[in-house]
Amino acid sequence: MxxxxxxxxxxxxxxxxxxxxxxxxxxxxxADLASPDSPRADGSTAVARARVAADVLMGSYDPNKAWFPSSWWNSAVALQTIGDYMRRTGDRRYLGELDNTFEKDKGAFPGGVLSGDPLLGNFTSRAIDDSEWWGLTWVQAYDLTRNPKYLDMAVTIANYVDGFWDTSTCSGGVWWNAERTYKNAVTNGLWIRLTAELHNRIPGDTVWLSRSRTAWSWFQNSGMINANGLVNDGLTNACTNNGQNVWSYNQGLAIGAGLELWRATRDPGILASVRQLADAAIGPNALVTNGVLSEACDVITQTCDDNAKQFKGIFMRYWTDLVDTTHNPRYAAFLAQQAEGIWNNDRDAAGRLGTRWSGATGNDHPNVFDWRTQASALSALVGNVPIVTPQxxxxxxxxxxxxxxxxxxxxxxxxxxxxxxxxxxxxxxxxxxxxxxxxxxxxxxxxxxxxxxxxxxxxxxxxxxxxxxxxxxxxxxxxxxxxxxxxxxxxxxxxxxxxxxAHKIDFDTGTVDEVPWLFDPDGSQSNGVQNRFADGNAHFTYRFPLPADTTSAQVTLTIDAEFVVQVSSDNAHWTTVLQETRRITDGSNKADRTIDLTPYLGAASNGAKPVYVKVSDAFPDDGWGGRVYHVTANIVE
CATH class of the missing domain: 2.60.40.10 (Immunoglobulins)
Structure with a gap:
């Protein structure tokens, strides 16, 4: 043998x-040994959980446009999260997707193609913070590959951002946008982290270190950190704290910025400030509800928008850095608590992770599952993987x-x-x-x-x-x-x-009740309850496995915008049954439209007569594809 x-x-x-x-x-x-309700995962299980979640996230990556559908800065953060995953676990399967994005999306694009704003080339735009997110993503790609083109791109982006550092207003700080209307926490936290990362990777650098030191000192004295040690959103026109919401990503970026600068300087005062920010974040009346990291919009009476869906993951990225740097058991316990809670309470059978890490949901404001929430929660799972990767x-x-x-x-x-x-x-x-x-x-x-x-x-x-x-x-x-x-x-x-x-079909789109019927979401999107739409070349397909003894059936779609609806008995040969011939972008054609499925009932197979219904865009050039709100069916057996 x-x-x-x-x-x-x-x-x-x-x-x-x-x-x-x-x-x-x-x-x-x-069963308990492998149960999602078992005690804290060991290192090998943490790797496995992160792999399952990462694979689900990458299932939403669009290789043609080389991004995650319909969100530019969120795509940068999601790709950086995948980079975090690869670096932490040793898995290198997604390096090709990073490079695909770099090569396909580094040019200039008009507004509406990849971002609502025109992209100026080299991942820059009028949105300065968006540009910085991409800078951090390419530093991460450099760390993974040591390919200098990624670091060169990060430098190019940082040089662009440096043009928006301005001492004439509020004595310093980077403007949030090219119009120079707002100085805020996210843009400046990103700037400190990016400049410190560049210094720590460019031998002999003094320029980026000087910029990072200056930005950190300005940020610490800007007034954005309130009396409780929490970071408010930004400054007023009078250069005072505007009292706006304390978002988790602003707190996390402040922590991460200080940590990277501390690595560059070993200044104990910087690390002490970082600890104060961290203690404030998990202290009373801060960012934690019943032990779970939470945004203000995570309450059951609200729904987080597409931006806020990713904030907690950014916090956890830099909290992981905090744990790795300080080895503080209290910080480590908080990280593990988030990872375990997500896996136990905020995960469905398909491995999708939701926006509320407690798992709380409701009819009007359900727990949302999409690629943004997946990327966010994945950061906590990645952080729970030991630094020394289990073999x-x-x-x-x-x-x-x-x-x-x-x-x-x-x-x-x-x-x-x-x-x-x-x-x-x-x-x-x-x-x-x-x-x-x-x-x-x-x-x-x-x-x-x-x-x-x-x-x-x-x-x-x-x-x-x-x-x-x-x-x-x-x-x-x-x-x-x-x-x-x-x-x-x-x-x-x-x-x-x-x-x-199920013996009936009756569901709102954009909810968990829709998921079992959604056979192929393709590049469609959902922005909330009663909302699924397919723009451009995207579509979405429902599969209805009608009972084997069905003799006739009808399905009713509440639908509007510029739709094409097709039906098939085999998901291969399609018949167009509904089509909007007018360019309608205001929802004025919203109506219940009934489709007779009887002609598409084939022979029963495995106890069912499946019928497929596909919705797509009648005018792919203008971004107002078919939008479905509700689906019901009438079945005669």
Missing amino acids: NLEALHIRVRTLLAAASLMVVAAAFPAAA ESLAATMSPAQPVIMPAASGITTIAIDLGASATGFFPLQALASIDVPAGWNVTPRATMLRLQPHGNAMPVSSTAPLTVTVPSSATDGHHMVTANVAAAGLYFNTQADVLV
Whole structure:
């Protein structure tokens, strides 16, 4: 027997033995070891969780436009978060996406293409803070690759920003915009961090260090830090604290700016100021609610806008830096608490992470899940990965993670689910998966092995195993969990598929109730409850797995703007059933429009007659594609 075969055999026996011993000795513990409700994750599990969340985030990356849809500065932050993830875990799969963005988006673009503002080239625009976010992103890319083009771009951006440092108003500070109307915390926190990062990477530099020192001194004395040690949004025209909201990202940037400058100077006074900012952030009446980092807009009566969705993640990026730098156990405990809370309370079966890290939701202001909230929460998961990356990790996912079935009056319905496992390390693994289904359901196989042969951390390897879940016609409406507990040589991970059983179709778009029906979101967007739209070449497709005994069906869309609606029985051959022929951008054509699905009912397969409904843009050139608010259906069986 060769060495590799021996490793495989040993690890297979260890995996099987560990699972059998746990299951026999502690009947409920086998699932608990991999449960999302178990105690703080160890290092290997933290890596696996971050990998699952990072993969979900990158599923929203648009390789053609080389960004995340419809948000310029948010895209910079999301890419920097992926850079944080790669640097922390050793995973290098997404270096190509960083370079794709650099090469495709470094030119000039008119307003409305990648940003509402015209882009001037080299990732600069009239929005000075947007330019700085991109500067930090390219410093991160340089750290990952040591390719000097990224650092050169960061210098180019910083030189542009330096032109907006102005001592004639408020004695200093960088203007927020090219019109020079506002001096605020975010722009100046970014400036201190960017200039200090450049100094710490350019041998022999004195210029950037001088600028960073000057900016830090100005910021400390600007008045933006209030009496409680919290950073308000900016300054009035009279150069006093404007008393506007204390956003978490302003506090985090102040912490991160000081830390990077401290690394450049080793000035103990700077580190002392950083600690004061940190203590204030997690102190009474600050940024924490019941132990959870929260924005003012996270309350259940509000919804954070697309900007605020990413603020907490920026805070956690620099809080992680604080933990790594100070090794303060109180700071470390707070970081771990956020990561554990997100994973336990703010994650759905598809691995999506929401805007409220407590998981709180409501009908009028639901917990929102999108790529911005994903990037934000991912920063906390990345921070929970140990500095010394564990050599081995095991993660698992299910696809589809949120299937929907509509059972017929009699008979059974089957669902095909792929169980996937991914791993890093240096030895072959045999992962043993045990599958649990609700009472009265069946799954084949009940247990399966997945062979994984990792070769380091840079390129996690994966394997899949097919599962067939059988659902009885008596299954009650609602959500039902299919759970896989995966184990291999002391590594454990839990994953679930959230199966929705439904006898009717009735949902608002932009809510969690829409998700199981949303077969392909493509590049569509949602800005809140009753809002999903597809602009340009984007579209979104709903899949309705109508019961096998359906004889006729109609679906009603509340829709407006410049829509095209198509229907298919196979997601391949499409028939246009609705189209707006006028250029309407004011919502004046909003109406309930009913589509007869009966002609598209094919032969039943696996207990269902699936029909696909796709919405796209009738005039892709003007950015007002079809917008759907509500979906209902009438089904005759």
